[in-house]
Amino acid sequence: METIVNTLQGVPLNHYILLSSILFTIGVIGVLIRRNVIIIMMSIELMLNAVNLLLAAFSAYHGDASGQVFVFFIMALAAAEVAVGLAIIVMVYRNTKSIDINSLNKLKW
């Protein structure tokens, strides 16, 4: 068991950076190709989590606890963002009977 833990903790930092990049890219593609507002918000959550993982990895790498505190703040911010965003989605759905993102194009010029 100890050797397994040591092997898993011996992952280079580059792999964490690559994993976070891939997850962030998946989030960006999700924002770009979907029209459902809820799925767009889930993609935003995915991007936030990718950044969180990278911050935690760097924090563990440098032996500095500030990164993990910052991850905690990002989680609080994500919770607030989700609460307000879902309230806005409910209100928009009540007004337009649709969660298509293109029903919100009234601000276009």
Next chain:
Amino acid sequence: MVILAKNPIHSVLYLVITFFTFTIHYVLLNAQFLAVVNFIVYMGAIMVLFLFVLMLLNLNKETEPMKSVLVKIMGAVAGMCLLVTLAGSLRTLEASNPLILKKPEIGLVGNLGKVLFNEFLLPFEISSILLLTAMVGAVLLAKKEPKKI
């Protein structure tokens, strides 16, 4: 999987699986406080909130209108360009040292709490105010419009 599933509820469930792997990563990084917070806040609160809104809006049977194929391909190509750029910039780095935890005790609850309440006391309080305003705003937004008399 999260962005490709047609059914939004399947998408939420895939996202829960993804966040569970994040929790496992935090455990492996010896950040147990973050693992617990991720487990409770993300998988407990946020995902339940998403599922609740999906079921409240009753969208599970409806297949929402997808974007045209051209826009999809353009989005995928743009995202892949971003990934290639990031990976290309990473290739110039040499392979770093293995991620050896120098101070493996920093992720524990006690040490993180000491840092949080000594150096980061003001941001902590400000984040509490942020959560309060978010709660008030969510309640105000989701409330039904009062009947005009």
